[in-house]
Every structure is written in C-alpha cells, then in structure tokens.
Amino acid sequence: MIQFADEAVIIVRSGKGGNGCISFRREKYIPNGGPNGGDGGRGGDVIFQVKLNLRTLAHLRFHPVFKAQNGGDGMGWNRHGRDGDDVVVCVPPGTTIKDNVTGEVIYDFTTEAENETFKFLTGGKGGWGNVHFKSSTNQAPRYAHKGAPGEERELKVELSIMADVGLVGFPNAGKSSLLDLFTNARPKIAPYPFTTKVPNLGVLHVDEEKDFIIADIPGIIEGASDGAGLGTRFLKHISRTQALLFMIDCSDENCLNAYELLLNELESFGAGLTDKHRIILCNKIDLDGAMDNAKIIREKIQKTDPSVQVIPISVAARMNVDEARLAIIQLVEKMNATHTPGVNQSRNNGENQGEAPKTNKFLEGRSVDTSMEEQFPGSEN
DSSP states (O other): OOOOOSEEEEEEEOOOOOOOOOOBOOBTTBTTOOBOOOOOOOOOOEEEEEOTTOOOSHHHHHOOEEEOOOOOOOBTTTBOOOOOOOEEEEEOTTEEEEETTTOOEEEEOOSOOTTOEEEEEOOOOOOOOGGGGOOSSOSSOOOOOOOOOOOEEEEEEEEOOOOSEEEEESTTSSHHHHHHHHSSOOOOOOSSTTOOOSOEEEEEEEETTEEEEEEEOOOOOTTGGGTOTTTTTTGGGGTTOSEEEEEEETTSTTGGGHHHHHHHHHHHHOTTGGGSEEEEEEEOTTSTTHHHHHHHHHHHHHHHOTTSEEEEOBTTTTBSHHHHHHHHHHHHHHHTTTOOTTSOOOTTTTSSSOOOOOOOOTTTTOOOOTTOSOSSTTOOO
16 A cells, blocks of 8 residues: 655756757858857746546655756757756645745645646746847857756645545544445444544445545544644545534543534634534444433534534444435535535535525546545555
C-alpha cells in the first residue's frame, strides 16, 4: 500500500529561455553575407493536472522538485533553439495549491474532471538572435538578447478528500463498521481506539446510475482541537462534504454528552463544519441499556434542533441499518439540488429565501472503479 499523505511541500521551476545567437553568413564568394543568428527557444511551463487514479500526495513527497526544461540556444543560419518541455505535476481531485511562505491560495481543484489543468508558471521567452538587429546603419550587429529567466516557487500542496458524506465520531463508535457494511471499502476494524489512522473512502451503490462517496475520518476525542489524540488534522477532509453522519456509541458511559462534544470540536476547527446538514446514528443499541440512552439522546437533540434526524441502529446486529441507508440517500439527493462545489453547505442555505435551486455539479462525472476493494489507500490491512 502506498503511504498516505495529504500534505506536501514542493519546489517548482519554469524553464529559462534560450539565448539568441550571434552569427554571420560565411560562404565562398559572399564575403559580407550579413547576420544570421537564430532566436533562443522558449522555456518549459509548470502545469498542474488532475489524475483520477491518484488518491494521495505521497508521490510528491518522494519527488519534491519539479523543473521544466530550459529552452535551447539559437544557432546560425537562422535556426531557432528548441523549446523546453513542460513539467506536469499530477495531483488528485480536491487538491489545493498554496504559497508555502505567505499561505496564499493559488488554485483549488474542486472538481473531479479528468485531466483538468492549471498552468502555474510560464517559461522564459527566448532571446532574439542578431538577425533581428540588422539595419542600413548597422549591417553587422554583434549582439543578441539573452533568454528570459524562469521562475521558481515553493508551494504547499494540500489534499481535501471530496465526498458526499463525512463520518464523524469518537474512536470505536462504529464508523469503520458502517463503512464496511454500506460500501465496498474494507477498512481495518478492531476493538481498540484509533483503529483508523488515515481517511478511508467507500462507494455507496444506490442504483445503476447513481453512487455516493462516504469518507470515514479517524476518530476525534475531546480536546482534539488543542492537539489531543490525532488532533484535527484530518477534519479538513470533510470540509467539502455535502453532509455529515455523526456516529454515537450508546453503550459508552459518556454517550449522552457525545453529540455536544463533537459539535464543540467541529466548531473549534471552523471551516463551517457545524453548518452542514447532518444525520445522527445512535449505534450499538443491541447492548444492555444502549437503547434507553439512544432515546434520551434523540429527545435532547430534537428539542434543540428538530430538523436533525436521529436514528437508533446497531451495525453489528444489522438493526435499522436499512432505515439509516435510506436516510443517507435521501439527504444527499436533497443536497444535490442546492450544493455548490467547494462551498460549505449550510442547513439554511437556499431554504425559505426565495432562491431558485441550483443544479448540482458536485462530483459530477466522477469515475468510480467498483471492482476495487478499497477506494482510498487508507486501510492498514
């Protein structure tokens, strides 16, 4: 398995333009042939390109420097120098390119269009040869232009997974088990905390024409926004999801406060995560006392936010899982009418505001290989 990486610092450099040539025509019986120095070639560009077969930035960590080819120098007999080859930096969908010094966002790939390109740096222009400087008063010019230099930048490349639904919950809440049940992903499942250490993606198959992508984010704990546990470094991967799926372990002694704690951590992280539409799944109701806890949690949530759907389930015992699956499908389809790519979807956005629904382009045209057991190299099996 390729090592998972969602950040990388790289150096990119466009090619230098070739120098112009100083040359004169010298042939027998033509003693004053005049200048014939050719122009230098153009330097290569730095181009970023989306590749759907990439799901991690690990390849950039092992190859952090990308240099376009310099242009060739001009030659005699008005021969033009060779143009330098471009360098293409391949990135997965959902990649953001930032300046590593200032943090300025340079470009954001918010779609999954295959081969979408972005020209970042342009190569230097080639210098003029001395043939351009001949005139009636200067018939033998002995100078030419140097090629323009290329540009070099240090960039920080970040990956934010693009998915329809993001799974949020404390360790051992059952997120990976739900992903394993609903999708063809096979994440690592074990009875100890932080089994999932990197994000996993799974495809929820609806029908022959429709698939939804679910992202399983490593579990967060209270104080994660301050660096506890795995911190919040993976929460950025649900910043582009349309909806959130909260998983609560109702057999845990602290389950009654779990929802509020999760919201607090998301709010501390920012990025509008608490404004997203959500569904609450109260898991493990097959265990003693868990169903009573699930009822209490549902009553508390519906008092403060009656629009949120709370569903008691048991992934292990397959209780109410069909209801949960249907609720997920209905919520995502509802979001499809109003969601804008790369923009957080507020629960009040476009509702009761007299706005016409916008056609959804989120993940439109994505390519999903359903034959793959893992849709993202996040499993540690």
